[in-house]
Amino acid sequence: MELTLLGTGAPEGLPLSGCPCAACATALGGAARAATALLVDGVLLLDLTPGAAFAAARAGHSLGGVRQVLLSHPHDGPAVEVPAGLPQPGRVADGRELALLTGHRVRAVALDAPGTGYEVTGPDGERLLYLPPGGAPAGLAEGNGSAEHLPYEMVVADVVGRPDGLARLRAAGAVGPTTDVVAVHIGHEVPPGRELTRRLAAAGARAVPDGTTLVVGACEDVPDVPRRTLVIGGARSGKSVEAERRLESFPEVLYVATGGTRNGDTEWAQRVSLHRERRPGSWRTTETCDLVPLFAEDGPALLIDCLSLWLTHVMDEVRAWDDAEWAGGGERELRARVAGLAAAVRATRRTVVAVSNEVGSGIVPATASGRRYRDELGRLNAAFAAECEHVLLVVAGQALPLRG
DSSP states (O other): OEEEEEEOBOTTOBSOTTOOSHHHHHOOGGGOBOBOEEEETTTEEESOOTTHHHHHHHTTOOSTTOOEEEOOSOOOSSOOOOOTTOOOOBOOOTTOEEEOTTSOEEEEEOBSSSSOEEEEEOTTSOEEEEOOTTOOBOSOOTTTOSSSSOSOSEEEEOTTTOHHHHHHHHHTTSSOTTOEEEEOSBOTTSOTTHHHHHHHHHTTEEOOOTTOEEETTSOOOOOOOOSEEEEEEOTTSSHHHHHHHTTTTOSOEEEEEOSOOOTTOHHHHHHHHHHHHHSOTTOEEEEOSOOHHHHHSOOSEEEEEOHHHHHHHHHHHTTTTSHHHIIIIIHHHHHHHHHHHHHHHHHOOSOEEEEEEOOTTSOOOSSHHHHHHHHHHHHHHHHHHTTOSEEEEEETTEEEEEEO
16 A cells, blocks of 8 residues: 655645744755645545645646545635545545455544544555544554554654653553554654754654655655663753653553652752653652663653652761761662662663753852762762764754763
């Protein structure tokens, strides 16, 4: 089954007309995207958009053989003119199946937002799932999925806008390690180019230019989701948001908070509350600094926020703030604890995203204990990063890849 993406952008396209934002300003040439529309084997058109016939011609195809046009979401704005010879666009009711004379079968998938998803099965049995902008599957049973044979060979969906939809498909077994996940409905929420590629790769997805033709079921270079990632940055740099973003498409996440509750500190309680409100409802939280056993266990992905507070806890335990205790064995004990943590990260089979602070680039602390903490945090970050496939430095909300 062959799929041609006549457009891959949001319904309004990219760049948006008259929008002065940086993403729209750089979405030029090959980075520009028309509203998403899919042509399947030249016989099925999913979403009719302005200029679809010209887009097909540019991609070396014709709409003359299209036997069915299906809409996946409400099309706002002026009515789109139906090119001569094309059937009138329609919808399929949720759960109903449409059989084409060409051997293709289309089943409508219920969503949690206005619109309809379409599962397309080709004459040879390859299976494609297409989801509209802002839509995610509804009613998927974990471990069962919504289809007879799982997983899909290809999923074409709004990965940027609804990463939780991808998480649901993974939880149901509808997306597996070999599923080619292609992001569409791409708007100006993420700058195009390397930043878009990086964010999608973290979710195991990719984007392709308008006009690209893909073979459903062909062996593609599907992005590998890194197993271990360290995200470092300064205060309010956006490092925690970046870490959370990297796990939004995972069906389960255990959030490991190392800061404790700090009873009586209302400002700290507000920080904790804001973090919790930002997380998906399916994530679980545990408050602990005992990290090594978590790395040794099997289980869902871990998000550790943060290593700098873990270090503070351990330095308290070894009495590192006291010069005599530090010289009398505290330093040796701290180094052993850090080495043990690094060894646990090296051996873990879990997906891990850890957050840490970068404090060594600013003013030299005025106290010996402050300088000691700065130095030990630098050593901890280096030891942890050495065991990670991906390392990111976040500055002013921008994630700069240092490794991976």
